[in-house]
Amino acid sequence: GNSVTQMEGxxxxxxxxxxxxxxxxxxxxxxxxxxxxxxxxxxxxxxLKATKxxxxxxxxxxxxxxxxxxxxxxxxxxxxxxxxxAVYFCALVSGTYKYIFGTGTRLKVLA
Amino acid sequence: GAGVSQSPSNKVTEKGxxxxxxxDPISGHTALYWYRQSLGQGLEFLIYFQGxxxxxxxxxxxxxxxxxxxxxxxxxxxxxxxxxxxxxxxxCASSDRGRAQETQYFGxxxxxxxx
Numbered sequence: 737g738n739s740v741t742q743m744e745g746x747x748x749x750x751x752x753x754x755x756x757x758x759x760x761x762x763x764x765x766x767x768x769x770x771x772x773x774x775x776x777x778x779x780x781x782x783x784l785k786a787t788k789x790x791x792x793x794x795x796x797x798x799x800x801x802x803x804x805x806x807x808x809x810x811x812x813x814x815x816x817x818x819x820x821x822a823v824y825f826c827a828l829v830s831g832t833y834k835y836i837f838g839t840g841t842r843l844k845v846l847a
Numbered sequence: 848g849a850g851v852s853q854s855p856s857n858k859v860t861e862k863g864x865x866x867x868x869x870x871d872p873i874s875g876h877t878a879l880y881w882y883r884q885s886l887g888q889g890l891e892f893l894i895y896f897q898g899x900x901x902x903x904x905x906x907x908x909x910x911x912x913x914x915x916x917x918x919x920x921x922x923x924x925x926x927x928x929x930x931x932x933x934x935x936x937x938x939c940a941s942s943d944r945g946r947a948q949e950t951q952y953f954g955x956x957x958x959x960x961x962x
Contacts (some may be wrong), residue, residue: 766947779851779938779955787948825890829948833878834906835898837890 738763742826742838749816749845756759757811757841758802759826767830769793769802774823774840782810783824816845849874851954852938859960860929866958870939876952878945880920881914884936884956893937896922899943929961935938 743758745759759768771793789804797798798813809826826838852871859862860866872879884940892906896916907913911929916922934937936958 745888765958770950772953779853780940780953782950782952785950818923831946832882833895833942833947833951834892835887835890839889 738767738828738830738836740826740836740838742755742824742830745823745840745842747841749843751818751847752792752815753845755811755813755816755820756802757824757826757843759838761809761826761828762805763807763828763830763836765780765830767828769800770798770829770835771798771800771809771826772825772837772846774825776822780825783791791812816843818845818847821845850943851939853950853954853957855957856955857958857960859962860862861962862931863928865927866929867923868926868937868939868959869923870922870941870954872920872922873943873952874940876920876943878942878949879916880940880951881922881924881941882940882953883908883939883952887936890938893924893952895945910937926959929959934959934961 741764768787770785772780773783784795786802792801799827823840825840870930879896882890895903911927915960916923936956938956940953942951
């Protein structure tokens, strides 16, 4: 079946460091891929998405490229800020409306 | 415009009591979803409503869980005879038409604690 695997956290970085959160997937068909972010005490917010291979989603300085050959959708940011501290979820949906989420990766950015 | 809203934001109840959780989707969205976010287990799909079609209840974990959507808008998730393992954050989402692979927009969630 379809699944999403994310790197385990927590990830702790200093401000202005480079961020990578790995996400790989298994899916039948042609999935759409998403990154959602959950700030402390808040619900999930869509961060970025990509709907086909080689698409790059970007938002708020974050980027992720849909790599079909490696079945990956890694999240990157060149310079993190304290305000980026949150839990990040990778998700996919393929041929249906049922999202499959990863378990989430907690990011903590220190000043 | 306004996003998905949920109430209450927090609910503490005693084991065996019934609870009702409410979701108000984005205006104009015809599809509504409920998910559960349990500690250490990620998010799991519970139920899906689309317009006047019969809901997809395939994710409901037991018959103690039920949901309805009145008038194609507001939805209520009811948990009867709550158990401690029901403690979780219950998230509601909505989307435009419920088509496959459509972007879903989430509410802030209801944090349920069963003592």
